Amino acid sequence: ANEKPVTVIGLGPMGQAMVRKFLAAGHPTTVWNRTASRADALVEEGAVRAASPADAVAASELVVLSLTDYQAMYDILGQAEDALAGRVIANISSDSPQKTREAAEWLAERGAQLLAGGIMVPAPMVGEEGAYVFYSGPRALFDAHEATLRVIGRPDYRGSDPALAQLFYQALLTVFLTALAGELQAAALIGSAGVAAKELAPYMRETLELAAMFVDETAAHVDARSYPGDLSTVVMMGATADHIVAAGTAAGLDTVLPEAVKSLYDRAIAAGHGSDNWTSLYEVVTRRG
Ligand code: NDP
Structure with a gap:
């Protein structure tokens, strides 16, 4: 050869x-x-x-x-x-x-x-x-x-720029590792009621597919720095984030992951984004709003 x-x-x-x-x-x-x-x-x-x-x-x-x-x-x-x-x-x-x-x-x-x-x-x-x-x-x-x-x-x-490959890699691993940790948090929540993880598995897959359907709209909002839409506001999604923490606490779980998510919503509300789309959390993540 x-x-x-x-x-x-x-x-x-x-x-x-x-x-x-x-x-x-x-x-x-x-x-x-x-x-x-x-x-x-x-x-x-x-x-x-x-x-x-x-x-x-x-x-x-x-x-x-x-x-x-x-x-x-x-x-x-x-x-x-x-x-x-x-x-x-x-x-x-x-x-x-x-x-x-x-x-x-x-x-x-x-x-x-x-x-x-x-x-x-x-x-x-x-x-x-x-x-x-x-x-x-x-x-x-x-x-x-x-x-x-x-x-x-x-x-x-x-x-x-040599850093670009690394940035793309780390960006996608951010999504991957966070989603995988979320899978375990979800399994633990269900497990606290004695339910096997495999009963949750098909719904987990559907939820991950649903998350994938948000990708393009999220990118459009981020690139425009505009967060329209009243179907999934920060206040509505933030209330859910509170409930997830409460459920995990009641189940005796480590809640560090859901509390981190709740913190993003809390701070978005404090910054005046309550009635914006949840994508306005981008302003908190980038420390701009
Ligand atoms: P490992 O960490 O298992 O192996 C890494 C290699 O690095 C080994 O050959 C090890 O040598 C060598 N090494 C580590 N430290 C030193 C050192 N100080 N001096 C000399 N050699 C050293 O890695 P993987 O093969 O799993 O992954 C390699 C890379 O690919 C990592 O950066 C990982 O993040 C990335 N990656 C891995 C994926 C996976 O699924 N595994 C998926 C995507 C990316 P020794 O055998 O002597 O210990």
Whole structure:
């Protein structure tokens, strides 16, 4: 095969899944992991084990990082500084936008370039239908490596600011983690009456679909900074937020999550948004109203 070589550093569940997809697509794939044994099965499947981070970086122009955070990148590439010049570091690890911008500078000082990534699916879905990955950084870098990166999921370029991929990733994980925590809060509320979570499950799915139906209207309100509509006012939704806290308290649950939501409504009302649409909570979240 004439596929381009690629190096993958970081062989947690995500990195391992990426390596398997690169191998299946015919890319000569070099791997390195702090805990060397995590590479064993991949080497049997055809990956090449690098003896050191420097060897791993030297093996391919494109170096994919799949690490817990950006500090891990410094811990590893700090041992490979002389090998970095001319490399494209596709760091598909979660961290803050600021850490991502700093990493772009750190790499640039060593002659390498950062393509920041945020992968939006769990390990079993890497490279499968529906998998996608946000990227940001220099457009030319993205264009040069898009075909290779496509192997792990549809590449979605967000712009030249390296923080953009991270911001899109963290924004969507905000929705995801909050919704997942909400699922558990709901199950606990039902469970307090001795009802099994699976009885709630079909309604939970419908509720999540209903929430999805609000997405476009919410975006329109936010972009216009205008919150019309009297079907779901802050006062009406805020009363419900109160009831959710009361129900959780009566059931003896930890109410930190519903209290956080109630607090947004309380403060929106205090700021005079009571008869606006619930979307006016945006003014509270952004500390503007
Ligand atoms: P893990 O946290 O399980 O693995 C991370 C890798 O980072 C391991 O190879 C680990 O090495 C390495 N590592 C961590 N700290 C250091 C360090 N200080 N020095 C050297 N190596 C280090 O992560 P996942 O594979 O689950 O995820 C990787 C990234 O992908 C994360 O940023 C995660 O947020 C993101 N992600 C994960 C998803 C998932 O479902 N798992 C979904 C979407 C994104 P070692 O083996 O030696 O410990």
